[in-house]
Amino acid sequence: MTPEPNLMAGTTTAETAAVERGGPPHPVLVKIRDLIYKVAGIYQPDDKLCFIEEKISRRMRARAIRDFSDYFESLTAKPERDAELRELLNEITDGETCLFRSLPQMDALRNSILPELTQVKSHMSQRKLRVWCAGCSTGEEAYTLAMVLADEIASKYPGWTFELTATDLNERSLAAAKEGIYGDYALRQTPDHFRDKYFLAAQGQFQVKPEVKSRVSFSHLNLADERKMLFMKGMNLISCCNVLIYFDANSRRRAVQHFFSNLLAGGYLLLGEAESLYTFQNEFRLVHFTQATAYFKPSHSSVPMVKL
Amino acid sequence: MSSNVSINVVDRIKNMESLPTMPTLLQPLLSCIRRPAGEVEIDEIVKLAEQDESITAQCIRVANSPLFARTRVAISLREAVFSLGVRRVEDILLSICVSRLLPRDKYVVDPMAFWRHSLGCALVARKLAEMIRFEDPDGVYLAGLLHDLGIIANAMAFPKEFHLALEEAVVQHLPLDAAEQTTLGFTHAESGAILAELWRLPPHCCEVIRFHHDVASAPAGGHATYIALVSLADLLCRVRDMGYGYPEFLRVEFAAHPGWELLMAQYKELEKLDLVRFTFEVSDAVSEVSAVVNLIFPGLTPTPDPGDPHQRPN
Secondary structure, eight states: OOOOOOSSTTSOHHHHHHHHHSSOOOHHHHHHHHHHHHHHOBOOOGGGHHHHHHHHHHHHHHTTOOOHHHHHHHHHSTTTHHHHHHHHHHHHHTTOOOTTOOHHHHHHIIIIIHHHHHHHHTTSSOOEEEEEEESOTTSHHHHHHHHHHHHHHHHHOTTOEEEEEEEESOHHHHHHHHHTEEOTGGGTTOOHHHHHHHEEEETTEEEEOHHHHTTEEEEEOOTTOHHHHTTOOSEEEEEEOSSGGGSOHHHHHHHHHHHHHHEEEEEEEEEOTTBOSTTSOOSOEEEEETTEEEEEOOOSSOOOSBOO | OGGGSOHHHHHHHHTOTTOOOOOTTHHHHHHHHTSOGGGSOHHHHHHHHTTOHHHHHHHHHHHTSTTTOOSSOOOSHHHHHHHHOHHHHHHHHHHHHHHTTSOSSOOSSOHHHHHHHHHHHHHHHHHHHHHTTOSOHHHHHHHHHHTTHHHHHHHHHSHHHHHHHHHHHHHHTOOHHHHHHHHTSSOHHHHHHHHHHHTTOOHHHHHHHHHTTOGGGSOSSTTHHHHHHHHHHHHHHHTTTOSSSSOOOOEEOGGGSHHHHHHHHHOGGGGGOOHHHHHHHHHHHHHHHHHHHHHHSTTOOOOOOTTOOOOOOO
16 A cells, blocks of 8 residues: 655655654554555644654564564465454554544634534424434543533533533443543633533542532443434434444444434544545535544535535 | 726725736746646756745745755755655745745735645645646645735735734634625735736736635636635634634534545545644644744744634643
């Protein structure tokens, strides 16, 4: 697989970033980035290449592999490739989750998506937004959405309310999510306003206030369970961050098809900051916001291309 | 369009108090750039650049920056041309010349942001041109670099009104051209086109400057591809931290943009473009583009986007 050409002719930005660090990145590292993007749809930016290098080295030590090229081999050659790729993805995303993980995405939600959703729905009698956090893990993403929605709706959308369902496959994660207790590190990106307003101090940690907890209903759901997926209809917004990257191509396509049919027209699908649906066909329309992207289910009345 | 702009406006642009003078290098450089790459001799470029010592020195510094440099470090202009090629050195010289068009003392816009946007747009537009196999990527680069010339014209000919427009845009998170339309009654696209014609810039640049915010009104044929490429690159830069220096609330559906549709009809290669990945690569380039702007303007301190609370954490 050939790496995509970068913006600068003659040299890739990855190379130049590495030159500043003293020495070009191992070309295999760039190949691994491209492989991860191709199979999992997740992109590692240049400034994170040294970070995946570390993770890869850790996997190499675990497998007693000494050479980058041999490791690349283990990611591409059967029979071990699927298992090893999963291990590597686990390593890469381990400890990454936190509240307000993507601030630009939350800005897009506040500044563009919410105004649009409330406009689309404003002619309806029921002023309620239905939101689904799919693959919520230990609850960070779900509570982030709940806090942002509660905050925005209270200040800008009188008469509106929202219903937030958060699902995960893992019962232990769900139990932790329901507790809603997080350490400093999980709150490292949480703006002060939200930290002060929506958390209680709990023995050196932070607990999500009951008023926020009560806005989220956690439940068990396997995104590969076709029958149960049919029951999640009528959504305005679905957030599914860094979950699909663990699916094989077929399950991912099916899950995304379900998301599409579960969304109401005019609704949005949010993915992780570095994720892309490009690698397979889907009916969503890609929308760019400032420093964030989302996927849009078109409504019959078309939305202007560039909305002020 | 100049028909929308009163004669008074045209006069004010023509008689700007301190109309920036074109660097003497710019016209001969432009004529080099418009010729096929194979016809331009290394000596020709070197001689041209050596007319201005400060430009030569700056060119060598930029040539050695991570954005352009490979492993070998150039210490003379000739070496730079050898290692980077005539076209890249022309790019650098051009960026330096164009950057000198903006007066250094009378900025209304943040100069770092302005040049980061212009250079970023030039690079992104050229890359897109190469991807779809358009025959003149370097012409696209030039047009990208100059597309916001009207901001300079407005800042100089109408400083008070333009300042108001900018304030309005920052407070309301509006695109600059929308705020200009309200405050001035015309946009930098229109005033830029007037200045471009006055300076006898190549016709495709004049059209890109005039229509980059309004691709749908551009005359068919002619320079439509240049206009489409630059307008898409302009939006891509603005959604990826290379905008006008303040956060805009943008919502862009590229696949439904008239520029995209225009290119789709003619360039099948565009279907293969993974726009999400390309967008990540635009972000990857931001720090290097900023580094070059710092080299072109050694005196300026790099300013983060004012009012943008979310600088990407490292």
